Amino acid sequence: MTKLLKFEGRDLRQQPTGAHKKAPKEPEPYIVGDRLKTAVNLAITLRRPLLLEGDPGCGKTCLAKAVAFELGLPFFRWNIQSISKAQDGQYVYDALGRLHDVQLQKGEKASRRDPSNPEDYCEMGVLGEAFQIKDCSSVLLIDEIDKAELDFPNDLLTVLDKPWRFQVKETGQSVEASPQHVPIVFITSNKEKGNLPDAFLRRCLYHYVEFPGSKEILKQIVDRHYQIEHLELPKAELQDAAIARFISVRTEGGLVKKPGTSEFLDWLKALQTFMGKPYSADKLIGADQTGNKLPYLEVLLKVQQDWRKFKPADDSI
Amino acid sequence: MTQFDAQDWITQLFLRLRQRGYPLGVDEYQAALQASEAGYAQDEAALLELAQILWCHSRSQQSQLVPIWQDLQREAQKQKPLQENLADKEEPSPLSEKPVDEVKPQQLDPEPLIREREALPKQEVSSLPVQAPLMLIERESILPLQNYFPLSRRSMVYGWRFLRRMVADGCKNVLDIPATIQVVTEQGYYLAPVYRRQQRNEARLLLLIDQNGSMMPFHRFARDLVETARGESPLQEDNVQIFYFHNVPASHVYQDLYLTSPVALKDVLGYCDRDTSVLIVSDAGATRGYRRQERIQNTTRFLRQLQKQTHLIAWLNPMPRPGWVGSSAEILSYLVPMFQMDRFGFSEAIDVMRGVAKPSGQEDED
Numbered sequence: 001m002t003k004l005l006k007f008e009g010r011d012l013r014q015q016p017t018g019a020h021k022k023a024p025k026e027p028e029p030y031i032v033g034d035r036l037k038t039a040v041n042l043a044i045t046l047r048r049p050l051l052l053e054g055d056p057g058c059g060k061t062c063l064a065k066a067v068a069f070e071l072g073l074p075f076f077r078w079n080i081q082s083i084s085k086a087q088d089g090q091y092v093y094d095a096l097g098r099l100h101d102v103q104l105q106k107g108e109k110a111s112r113r114d115p116s117n118p119e120d121y122c123e124m125g126v127l128g129e130a131f132q133i134k135d136c137s138s139v140l141l142i143d144e145i146d147k148a149e150l151d152f153p154n155d156l157l158t159v160l161d162k163p164w165r166f167q168v169k170e171t172g173q174s175v176e177a178s179p180q181h182v183p184i185v186f187i188t189s190n191k192e193k194g195n196l197p198d199a200f201l202r203r204c205l206y207h208y209v210e211f212p213g214s215k216e217i218l219k220q221i222v223d224r225h226y227q228i229e230h231l232e233l234p235k236a237e238l239q240d241a242a243i244a245r246f247i248s249v250r251t252e253g254g255l256v257k258k259p260g261t262s263e264f265l266d267w268l269k270a271l272q273t274f275m276g277k278p279y280s281a282d283k284l285i286g287a288d289q290t291g292n293k294l295p296y297l298e299v300l301l302k303v304q305q306d307w308r309k310f311k312p313a314d315d316s317i
Numbered sequence: 318m319t320q321f322d323a324q325d326w327i328t329q330l331f332l333r334l335r336q337r338g339y340p341l342g343v344d345e346y347q348a349a350l351q352a353s354e355a356g357y358a359q360d361e362a363a364l365l366e367l368a369q370i371l372w373c374h375s376r377s378q379q380s381q382l383v384p385i386w387q388d389l390q391r392e393a394q395k396q397k398p399l400q401e402n403l404a405d406k407e408e409p410s411p412l413s414e415k416p417v418d419e420v421k422p423q424q425l426d427p428e429p430l431i432r433e434r435e436a437l438p439k440q441e442v443s444s445l446p447v448q449a450p451l452m453l454i455e456r457e458s459i460l461p462l463q464n465y466f467p468l469s470r471r472s473m474v475y476g477w478r479f480l481r482r483m484v485a486d487g488c489k490n491v492l493d494i495p496a497t498i499q500v501v502t503e504q505g506y507y508l509a510p511v512y513r514r515q516q517r518n519e520a521r522l523l524l525l526i527d528q529n530g531s532m533m534p535f536h537r538f539a540r541d542l543v544e545t546a547r548g549e550s551p552l553q554e555d556n557v558q559i560f561y562f563h564n565v566p567a568s569h570v571y572q573d574l575y576l577t578s579p580v581a582l583k584d585v586l587g588y589c590d591r592d593t594s595v596l597i598v599s600d601a602g603a604t605r606g607y608r609r610q611e612r613i614q615n616t617t618r619f620l621r622q623l624q625k626q627t628h629l630i631a632w633l634n635p636m637p638r639p640g641w642v643g644s645s646a647e648i649l650s651y652l653v654p655m656f657q658m659d660r661f662g663f664s665e666a667i668d669v670m671r672g673v674a675k676p677s678g679q680e681d682e683d
Contacts (some may be wrong), residue, residue: 004355023448035366036368039369039370040365041357042357042370042371045351045355048353051374052570053375053376095494095498096353096492097495099507101499102507103506103507150471150474150475151479195469195471197471202340202341202342202345202374204346205371206370206374206375206379207369208376208379
């Protein structure tokens with residue numbers, strides 16, 4: 001019996017010993033709540049994909065990398081596009097290249113690959129690569145699955161389940177994940193194009209990534225980000241003021257598109273470093289009441305309606 | 318409670334959720350048992366969390382689970398003192414003596430519970446004389462519209478995908494790899510790649526949508542239908558024509574949903590040919606239970622005109638089928654294939670529109 005992997009959400013600065021060579025080298029600053037930790041560990045135990053939904057910029061995508069880093073596992077990321085097919089993740093077969101090489105050889109020129117060996121022309125996709133790692137599990141992130149065609153999740157389902165295997169049609173080769181080390185799969189979605197199919201959902205574990213609304217957690221997030229990136233932490237007053245203002249903008253503003261954690265971090269960075277010196281914390285707290293406007297709203301507000309709420313109409317910029 | 322019996326709770330909660338229509342299978346049940354063995358269901362809070370992660374697939378499902386779970390807890394609380402009382406009075410049966418550990422997860426499948434229920438002594442019921450139900454006032458069926466969500470956008474997109482008539486008449490620029498290789502092997506040398514023509518979807522759709530009045534509650538579905546047909550279907554944009562009408566398509570239909578820019582019906586019909594699919598979206602008077610001779614006659618006249626052009630006509634009625642009874646919808650459903658607006662109804666309507674299913678109106682004539 002292999003030792004069961006367990007994700008703790010520890011604050012690691014360096015790769016754990018014995019990490020796989022394809023594991024992420026850089027630490028991923030991530031604060032994990034208890035519930036999310038349970039969800040991740042359940043996904044590992046039950047060998048089911050974990051479906052993450054939530055507002056944009058709240059850390060759906062970073063989680064997979066953080067897990068891979070802490071456990072020292074190889075990390076694969078598959079960004080889904082509207083033209084992605086489930087098979088692209090498995091393998092791509094270069095039939096034309098093979099035909100080309102046959103012609104080269106007939107003309108008695110050397111080809112890079114051997115056309116008599118069909119396997120030379122098969123290039124593994126992300127899933128294929130993840131399956132081929134036999135000595136440990138890998139972490140596979142399928143990012144923004146809702147962007148793909150309607151049938152995509154269903155096509156994927158058959159591969160991401162027992163027996164974790166697919167066939168390369170052209171070579172007859174069968175690619176199979178080692179039964180002890182099946183990949184840990186994270187899937188993110190933001191329901192851009194409606195719901196995912198029921199059969200797919202049934203198989204997935206589900207977690208909704210909430211925006212970290214409390215001051216303490218935001219502070220932790222700031223701390224960890226700045227430590228890992230080796231940046232100078234903003235003064236405590238500025239941090240507190242920024243956190244308080246940000247939360248108030250987010251909760252009271254009635255915004256159409258609420259800014260997420262990543263926007264907050266950008267804003268804090270702007271407050272700290274833009275214009276050469278840190279923004280005054282008093283001025284930030286006093287904004288609005290004293291007629292001052294919040295600075296660098298460009299970082300936080302991305303929709304015109306939201307923008308109007310915070311800018312007076314006669315402001316000509 | 319000395320030991321928290323997670324397996325029993327899991328079984329009960331699973332059955333309860335199945336009743337509530339959660340899409341769960343035996344696999345999901347076993348996964349929960351596996352998780353509880355791995356120590357993810359130490360106490361009630363942990364079990365609730367496990368169920369939320371494993372068995373729910375949206376935030377609303379997760380919040381719906383909480384009251385279901387609380388109900389279950391309350392019932393268990395009520396039963397406990399009863400069982401204790403019984404245990405005091407009676408000899409414990411051999412079954413209850415069995416320690417919990419001996420019960421393996423495989424034995425705990427939902428079947429025994431069902432069997433237990435079946436084994437209950439059947440009550441003797443004597444037959445009562447058959448009697449027509451007494452109805453003093455006319456029955457009014459009230460459809461709770463705020464929860465009425467028969468056809469999702471996803472199902473619409475999915476349905477439209479089948480409405481296609483592929484014709485290869487585009488540019489000849491699609492590389493046919495199998496054919497190229499075939500030619501090379503036949504000739505023994507490679508000359509040129511084989512190209513195929515691009516395929517185009519030639520299916521044409523005429524969407525006629527009843528607007529305002531009794532259709533008011535269903536506007537969102539009509540809007541979704543229009544949006545998906547225009548933007549998220551394989552249909553070419555020029556091949557989708559959408560017109561609106563109120564109650565009955567009269568001499569004019571309208572290009573906009575506010576019914577302000579009229580188009581003569583004969584022009585619209587002129588657009589139709591034998592291969593044009595027509596989808597009519599209207600409640601046909603079923604929402605208010607109307608049965609007006611005039612409306613039926615006018616609609617029939619319109620349908621006859623339309624049927625001269627094409628037979629690929631389907632009618633999507635946003636009211637559920639039982640609501641048609643007695644209204645003009647019931648009569649019209651004999652003239653044209655009418656389907657209720659849910660996933661199956663829509664896919665059947667698509668089948669009629671693509672000429673796969675036989676329009677029911679024709680059967681009588683054959």
